[in-house]
Amino acid sequence: MCRWMAYHGEPVYLESLLFKQEHSLIHQSLSARKSEVTVNADGFGLGWYDEREEPGLYHEVLPAWSDSNLKSLARHIKSGLFFAHVRASTGTETNRSNCHPFSYKNWLFMHNGQIGGYESLRWQMDRLIPEHLYNHRHGATDSEVIFLLMIANGLESNPEQAITVTLEQIISMMKQKKIEEPLRFTAVLSNGEEIIAVRFSSDDQAPSLYCKQFDNHIVIGSEPLDLSSESWTLVPAGHVAKIKENRFHIQSLPELLKMTA
């Protein structure tokens, strides 16, 4: 399983979240408390918004804890909305094209989870990517194709519906192929203004998703960043958390999907 965190609030140096926390993402990358896999050393990524419309991106295949560039960048880049991700590969190669977050115009996306039987679905899923989006397919991960399908399904105008339709498409392909492994999907998206995070699984073991309101910012992520996990809100499976103007709001995914799942 991968790990990720997203920040929304007053602009801060990235290091204050990435390194200076009891249980920061960099510490997590070395050993996990709430996840099954112990090491996240198969690539790392940052995405951050500033004055530019499209986000800044930094991807690296070295383990996050040994990347001297990351340390300096996190100390010098300030942002009021940023994403960070550490990867534990579920099969695809460790190269920069396979590192999260993925971007499209002003959008960022990253993901923890796995499409059951992805190897046998990849051909079919890639064929659903419309021609005008295909040159954004840089790598071979399930995460990137999910993102491109969400864009094809209207992410820019109606994110919740695009997410729902995309998850349904995938579940339906899995059924056709009689795949019994689950679709697990805990993901986060942003257009540079608001953050939308989803926690979903086709079985009852959705990867965790925690959210916490601080005075001047909100953090959402696959794990709490401090050791008092009771102070964090666990987003229920099948729900979406939306973060905007220093508030977060949790709502269930559209009905349609719940029926399918």
Place this chain on the structure above:
Amino acid sequence: MCRWMAYHGEPVYLESLLFKQEHSLIHQSLSARKSEVTVNADGFGLGWYDEREEPGLYHEVLPAWSDSNLKSLARHIKSGLFFAHVRASTGTETNRSNCHPFSYKNWLFMHNGQIGGYESLRWQMDRLIPEHLYNHRHGATDSEVIFLLMIANGLESNPEQAITVTLEQIISMMKQKKIEEPLRFTAVLSNGEEIIAVRFSSDDQAPSLYCKQFDNHIVIGSEPLDLSSESWTLVPAGHVAKIKENRFHIQSLPELLKMTA
């Protein structure tokens, strides 16, 4: 343009060809004599046959001349049939998945050239890859998809025909999209026993292909490895060179294609 060389003959240490030539591939990677692009620093690759059926592979994104591993491997690996390639990217990212040679079972493939307008054909070309070959699509290069289409078109049983049919498919897609840039394709394949090299272009500027018979081996490549280029045979455009049992034989590509081109 990329550069490559292939060796067939008495087993030798790879370094004798890669480093110890007046105009070796490593020297070529720094400055070209017969090619338009001056630097080949966008990745490097080796493929070699030994007792195993499938070839050994080594891919690296560092420039070949500064890779200490390459120097040691070339000094310690011996082979009677090997491929080496230095890449100058025509657009896709520098990562190991995009480095030549590509492999499939006992086959190796590498390539110098370019599909005109590839960006606008990639979607369509990837859709021609049959489902059972799709998990061999690791990167995003035109070279890799050409190789997979050749396999789909019967490479293992009739290589010349597979090459011809594949080139025709590509030219036909280019015509449909009204692409005016040429298809340039100088490539080499091996099944571990014989080498098949092709020199082709849809215009009259096929990338160069040189072949030379030595006492106990034959070398074929995008450029001569020594400075006496007159001692090398220039394979004519639209022709195939086949190397087997220490002889090379040049023949024209099947009629069908010549009509199309």
Place this chain on the structure above:
Amino acid sequence: MCRWMAYHGEPVYLESLLFKQEHSLIHQSLSARKSEVTVNADGFGLGWYDEREEPGLYHEVLPAWSDSNLKSLARHIKSGLFFAHVRASTGTETNRSNCHPFSYKNWLFMHNGQIGGYESLRWQMDRLIPEHLYNHRHGATDSEVIFLLMIANGLESNPEQAITVTLEQIISMMKQKKIEEPLRFTAVLSNGEEIIAVRFSSDDQAPSLYCKQFDNHIVIGSEPLDLSSESWTLVPAGHVAKIKENRFHIQSLPELLKMTA
């Protein structure tokens, strides 16, 4: 030979200098106009000042032109004083520890040139590094040891003198070892407020150093960034250029050294 540029003036996105110039450093890294070596692909580095006292740093071993991170960082990082460097190794390994610029507290340093016979001087030079600075010796380059010796020789209080004394030390060691190759040294330093650049050689072939005043900024570097080299001031050998408050001033190196040289 390496190439480098330094910028002082109104804060700008790094890309405006690194990518958006006729003859930008990234273009230069592929092919040189005024230098003997054609390719600078043995590592890359950035150093920039912002609100923090110590500079930000980014070092990469990939060729600058194929580093997707560099493209995004240069588009999102703004600075009013920054350094960029592309390396063509003179022997030491391509790894991040050997990439310029080097830093110490609030200081940055980078360099084009070479100590003649460095291999036979390295032992002696490293022994001149005082104990309290020794843990700043991360790599094995001549550039890094020159920087540490300048710090040992009082860089923080009197830069010109520290430079002079250090060059004299090196020349004297070279004489002892009867090295006949020259000491060539075109370098730039900053404490975050002013820039000091030096052009020096123990023979009459000091590497080039060009400076140009624009409306709101000054650029200094190993080569002009546009094709009108006559609009750039060539700093004479044996001279120092100082840049401060949007003015540059050229003066000769202290007498002492001129006598030695």
Place this chain on the structure above:
Amino acid sequence: MCRWMAYHGEPVYLESLLFKQEHSLIHQSLSARKSEVTVNADGFGLGWYDEREEPGLYHEVLPAWSDSNLKSLARHIKSGLFFAHVRASTGTETNRSNCHPFSYKNWLFMHNGQIGGYESLRWQMDRLIPEHLYNHRHGATDSEVIFLLMIANGLESNPEQAITVTLEQIISMMKQKKIEEPLRFTAVLSNGEEIIAVRFSSDDQAPSLYCKQFDNHIVIGSEPLDLSSESWTLVPAGHVAKIKENRFHIQSLPELLKMTA
């Protein structure tokens, strides 16, 4: 703590030891059973002997488990005497110069352990490296300087004594600096014919060292390669294991050192 293994016996493909064991080094690199640190992802290295006098070397900064080159090399390289090492950095940077095994002429060396207070000893230790060996100091690790001191102390003619004298030198420097952390040193050396492994610590917690005799080969390493650790011989602290002609022999380190320690 790092992990390592060395093989002596009938030539085999490296993969049979590196990948095809219950508890192979690659599996170990992901999670440890007998060591305090859980992840070894700060670089990887191989050294192997073949017909050449000096060994082949392969160093990589990617985690061993995600390096596609390693998988292919281990499948195609055969050797009757080879070393493998996975690194968990104790402070110095993750780059190839800092990866084990280190080599000198026909010798290989690798190491698990740590010099207590190395940061404050590095200056002094580097000054002990004689001039003629100094250009073999490529990185900044304690391991490399220990190896160079052993060579200076006569490794090539009397290995046990060179090891003893070197450990004494280090302990004596540590005493002078009043360092209270221990010197822990479990290391292995070879000249291409025999293997010498040492287990030592200045306190009573020497890193583990296990040895096992198989029918046609012997394996020695920081941990057993299978789950039946009772079938492995634990080399006692303060002892040396020598492997030659398919036999291993354990003896105590020379008296001198035992008195010092």
